[in-house]
Each structure stands twice: as structure tokens, then as C-alpha cells.
Amino acid sequence: MNYGKCPVCLGKISEEIIEYHDYEWQHTLLFDALEIRYCYECGFGFSTPDLALKDIERFYSSQYRQVPAYFIDYKNFSKPFHPDYRSVAQLMLALQFCTWEINDVFLDVGPGTGASFNTAHKILKEPNLGAIEYAEGAVEAYQKQYHVSSIDSLDKYRETFKRQPKIVLSSHSLEHFTYTSAVNFLNDLSKIIDPSGVFIAEVPHVDFRIHKNMRNEDSPHFLFFSKSALSKLFSENGFEVLYLNTCGRIHEKNYGQVYSDVEQTVLKLTRFSKIMQFIKYGVKRMVNILGISGKVILRNDNFYYGGDRDCLRIVARRLEVRDNTD
């Protein structure tokens, strides 16, 4: 990547080099050489140098899912206890911009816990569910629990599904792509998605022009989006932006920075990072489990939009391809 010009808007890239925050993955060497640059004009941020795709894939398959906080027990996979507010909000927003019909396809790019499929079964009428997923165990678990057909890349879409996807979701996934992979993905998707369908994506809102000191851990993210960078990336790569806004927690209330500073110090002091991660995961699980005995609370940050919030949600439709032969 040429650092002279922003790959998204061709604006000027910062002279300033931002330190890449890597607390949780210090035991891997993958992120050690990374630093961050950003565009003064659109706010797009990216880590450099580019890592080899095979090293990134090896990280996800051999390390990422082994850490308790990100571990998903696909062998004992069960439906979530409570509604997944984020995917409820995402699907409700997507439905504002398309007409869902029985047997339409909902495709999730990197479904993680599969919570969006649980939501899709509740919100969408008789959906055909699809996943882009290659993780061992996940494919079988989604199939068994939610009747999902998985493919490992978009190239295989037409072999597996009869209809073009009506709603495609990519929730907290694009920021894990390299810039080239993200561009290729958007262009490929724009050729596959139903012309009347929508692509809904959500990413962390990290604009280095304003959030430099408000952000949490960077790893394993390679791309950082401002509102205008996300819009420009989509509109330059096969999509028309229908909706784009901030969502989630207000940045000022985000305790991420304090939390990560404390955590980082503790990690350094104790050197028992795995134990700390296990405790953190245990506390999260306890809170979730206790949550089922309480009432369902619909007042949730995932339903709030506007202002300086910590995520961006975008809805886009494929650009009409104009036939020049007319």
C-alpha cells in the first residue's frame, strides 16, 4: 500500500504514526510490527505493513478461538438465553430497505456465535439461512441448531443457493479484513446480492482524527472507519449507500480505554494473562446466565443512533450496472 495517498479517498495520509494497541495477543508475534496510519481528509485508518493472508488465517484457526473470551463451544452449541439486541436492531433496520419474501436468503458473513440466525428465525418469514464460515465445528453447529448452509467463500454461493441473497449481514467483521480483501469482497458481493436486497454492515467507529485516545484494543483489527471513509469505501466498490449512522454506546461513556489500561497493567504485573482472560470470560458468562432470571430489557445501546457513538451501521444496495450498449 502506498502511504502517500489514502486508498479510499486519495486524500493525504498522516505523517504521524499511531502505536498499534495489542494487549490481548501479546503472546503472538503477528501484530508486533504493526503501526497505524490514517487519512486527514476522510479519517480512514489502516495498519501497516500488510500481513500475509496465510498468517492471518493461521492466527484465526489456531489462536483466536482458543482464548476463552472468543471461544465458542461448537460441540455443545446451544441457542442464546436472551435476545441478541445487536442482530435484532440490524435486521429491523435492513427490513426498512427491502421486501422480505418467504424462502429468501439471509447470509451472514462471519456469524460467530450464530446469534443472528436465532434472530432471523424469529423476525424473518421462513428464511433460507446461509453463512460464510470455514471454522471447524462451526459449520456443523450452525446446520444442526439453525439449519444453516455454510460456504467458505462467496465464489461457492451460486453452487449452493438457488436465490440471490436478500439480506447480507457483516457484523464486526470488515475491520478484520485487509484493505485489498475488503475491496475484493465488496465487489464480489455486489455481483451476487439480489438487486432489490440489502447489505447491512456494522464496524467499530474509530476515526483517528477524533478517537485517537478513546479507543480500546486494536488487535486483531486492520481497518478503522470514520463515517465518511465507510461511505466512500462502499460507494467506490459496487454499492449505493442507503443509510449510514453511528450506533451503540456514546464514545464519552466508553470505558474501554480505562479498562484496557487497567487490564494491561494487571497483565504485565501478573503475567498470568490466560487466568485473567478466563476470569473475565467467567464473569461475562455469569452475568449472561443471571440475566435469564431477570426481565428482558429492551432499553439497549444497540437500538440507539446518532452522535458520537462507538459503532457505525451501514445499509447499502448494489449499484445498478448500466448497459452502455443502449
Ligand SMILES: [Zn+2]
Ligand atoms: Zn481518505
